[in-house]
Amino acid sequence: MDEQKKRAQEWFESLQTQLIETFERIEKEATQPQYDTEPGTFMRKSWPHSGGGGGTMAILEGRVFEKAGVNVSTVFGEFSEEFRAHIPGAEVNPQFWASGISLVIHPRSPHVPIVHMNTRMIITEKLWFGGGADLTPCFPIEQDTKDFHVALKQACDPFDSAYYETFKQWADDYFYLPHRGEHRGVGGIFYDYINSGNWDLDFAFTKAVGQAFASIYPEIVGRHVNEPWTEEDRKAQLKKRGRYVEFNLLYDRGTQFGLKTGGNVEAILMSLPPVVEWRAA
Amino acid sequence: MDEQKKRAQEWFESLQTQLIETFERIEKEATQPQYDTEPGTFMRKSWPHSGGGGGTMAILEGRVFEKAGVNVSTVFGEFSEEFRAHIPGAEVNPQFWASGISLVIHPRSPHVPIVHMNTRMIITEKLWFGGGADLTPCFPIEQDTKDFHVALKQACDPFDSAYYETFKQWADDYFYLPHRGEHRGVGGIFYDYINSGNWDLDFAFTKAVGQAFASIYPEIVGRHVNEPWTEEDRKAQLKKRGRYVEFNLLYDRGTQFGLKTGGNVEAILMSLPPVVEWRAA
Numbered sequence: 001m002d003e004q005k006k007r008a009q010e011w012f013e014s015l016q017t018q019l020i021e022t023f024e025r026i027e028k029e030a031t032q033p034q035y036d037t038e039p040g041t042f043m044r045k046s047w048p049h050s051g052g053g054g055g056t057m058a059i060l061e062g063r064v065f066e067k068a069g070v071n072v073s074t075v076f077g078e079f080s081e082e083f084r085a086h087i088p089g090a091e092v093n094p095q096f097w098a099s100g101i102s103l104v105i106h107p108r109s110p111h112v113p114i115v116h117m118n119t120r121m122i123i124t125e126k127l128w129f130g131g132g133a134d135l136t137p138c139f140p141i142e143q144d145t146k147d148f149h150v151a152l153k154q155a156c157d158p159f160d161s162a163y164y165e166t167f168k169q170w171a172d173d174y175f176y177l178p179h180r181g182e183h184r185g186v187g188g189i190f191y192d193y194i195n196s197g198n199w200d201l202d203f204a205f206t207k208a209v210g211q212a213f214a215s216i217y218p219e220i221v222g223r224h225v226n227e228p229w230t231e232e233d234r235k236a237q238l239k240k241r242g243r244y245v246e247f248n249l250l251y252d253r254g255t256q257f258g259l260k261t262g263g264n265v266e267a268i269l270m271s272l273p274p275v276v277e278w279r280a281a
Numbered sequence: 282m283d284e285q286k287k288r289a290q291e292w293f294e295s296l297q298t299q300l301i302e303t304f305e306r307i308e309k310e311a312t313q314p315q316y317d318t319e320p321g322t323f324m325r326k327s328w329p330h331s332g333g334g335g336g337t338m339a340i341l342e343g344r345v346f347e348k349a350g351v352n353v354s355t356v357f358g359e360f361s362e363e364f365r366a367h368i369p370g371a372e373v374n375p376q377f378w379a380s381g382i383s384l385v386i387h388p389r390s391p392h393v394p395i396v397h398m399n400t401r402m403i404i405t406e407k408l409w410f411g412g413g414a415d416l417t418p419c420f421p422i423e424q425d426t427k428d429f430h431v432a433l434k435q436a437c438d439p440f441d442s443a444y445y446e447t448f449k450q451w452a453d454d455y456f457y458l459p460h461r462g463e464h465r466g467v468g469g470i471f472y473d474y475i476n477s478g479n480w481d482l483d484f485a486f487t488k489a490v491g492q493a494f495a496s497i498y499p500e501i502v503g504r505h506v507n508e509p510w511t512e513e514d515r516k517a518q519l520k521k522r523g524r525y526v527e528f529n530l531l532y533d534r535g536t537q538f539g540l541k542t543g544g545n546v547e548a549i550l551m552s553l554p555p556v557v558e559w560r561a562a
């Protein structure tokens with residue numbers, strides 16, 4: 001098991017490094033005059049976990065990426081009494097180990113979609129992988145939505161021909177605000193409890209999802225990063241971000257999981273947008 | 282019972298009218314040059330409740346009060362299966378009737394405290410009153426905190442000498458963000474399930490809480506409304522508002538109650554601030 005833990009953790013950390021380089025390059029290369037400040041760079045900040053292990057946040061407050069958080073963590077300990085019943089394999093033995101990467105990007109331009117991606121490996125008496133990625137444009141563009149989904153489908157298909165449809169449906173059900181009767185965005189994939197019996201295969205799937213994301217999101221950013229935006233576009237974005245906050249605080253399982261397992265509050269709530277508005281109609 | 286329902290509903294509505302007049306007067310009278318727009322007025326908007334009854338929101342987006350919501354509602358229907366277990370008297374008969382007033386004020390000036398007040402009467406197989414008020418300054422001022430609490434204590438004391446201490450403690454426990462290890466503000470009172478066996482007395486208590494609020498909050502606003510503020514003060518306010526959002530979406534019972542009983546989403550989430558920031562560091 002130790003070898004598998006090590007390989008998973010190293011992968012999540014290497015993906016963090018790769019994504020940081022990508023986003024910093026985009027920061028530098030943007031030419032639109034509305035990006036009126038210097039390109040930003042990621043700040044790293046490590047934190048210890050109360051049970052054991054810890055994580056490293058990397059956060060950028062830049063000109064293209066108004067707030068981008070790319071976090072990795074590898075933590076272990078015991079699930080609280082309250083939480084055990086909800087976790088496979090934790091009813092009897094509350095010990096857990098979890099490693100993963102989690103990112104949320106809030107671009108400055110209303111034409112560049114918000115995005116979330118997370119993959120993780122969890123060990124209790126059982127072992128499984130989970131994750132997902134979903135795109136939240138203020139102004140959905142059909143081609144972007146299609147390409148985002150195609151990239152995820154291509155990552156899924158080699159592993160199980162049912163994965164994409166299943167995980168897309170799961171994302172549609174999950175990234176939904178019942179009180180608004182609205183989806184959070186244009187979907188993506190969401191999955192959990194993946195254990196095919198072949199660890200190497202499941203780990204390869206995890207890497208494929210990460211690489212698909214690392215390829216398609218920068219591509220979509222590139223299509224819109226230098227488009228100008230209006231004050232009205234910006235208003236629509238600040239309102240859309242409010243829905244994002246509502247989802248993350250009312251429904252997001254990662255937020256609940258993190259807050260209930262002694263996770264780092266700053267890292268968990270890094271997903272919240274830098275500026276948000278809730279105006280009356 | 283019908284007579285009691287009618288009197289309660291009429292009181293909540295008359296308090297709404299009174300508070301609207303008070304806040305509109307303050308809007309008009311402010312002289313500080315940072316209030317650089319015309320005084321605002323409340324817009325009223327009625328909504329029907331799916332089970333029966335409905336409510337009237339009154340919302341102001343003004344210059345002193347960047348966002349002020351003063352809502353009344355009188356609704357009835359049946360609690361959902363999921364919700365019944367948590368409501369006294371609803372296990373057997375899920376029918377309910379509820380009437381109340383609820384307000385949250387987000388002032389523009391960082392020196393004027395955010396405030397919340399709510400009182401309500403609920404009927405299931407049982408009947409009770411609940412409510413509370415709490416003050417959330419960005420920069421707490423000892424005299425304001427003291428006077429706010431004294432006003433609430435004076436409202437409580439004629440009815441039961443234990444009320445204030447009990448309800449103050451309840452507010453301290455309730456208006457708390459465990460994930461931050463922070464209280465939401467400087468407290469106030471919080472109470473529920475009040476039924477002394479004497480409806481007139483309990484109704485008088487409800488009115489006393491409302492009048493205490495209607496007297497002390499405008500007094501505190503008046504002390505600070507014309508103080509200038511800096512960009513840095515404003516930043517602190519936008520951050521503090523983020524904590525307010527976290528409380529309302531993660532922990533607030535009224536939000537949960539409203540969203541789970543088919544309440545009006547716009548009215549329920551009117552408590553969210555007009556502009557909020559979650560910046561790193």
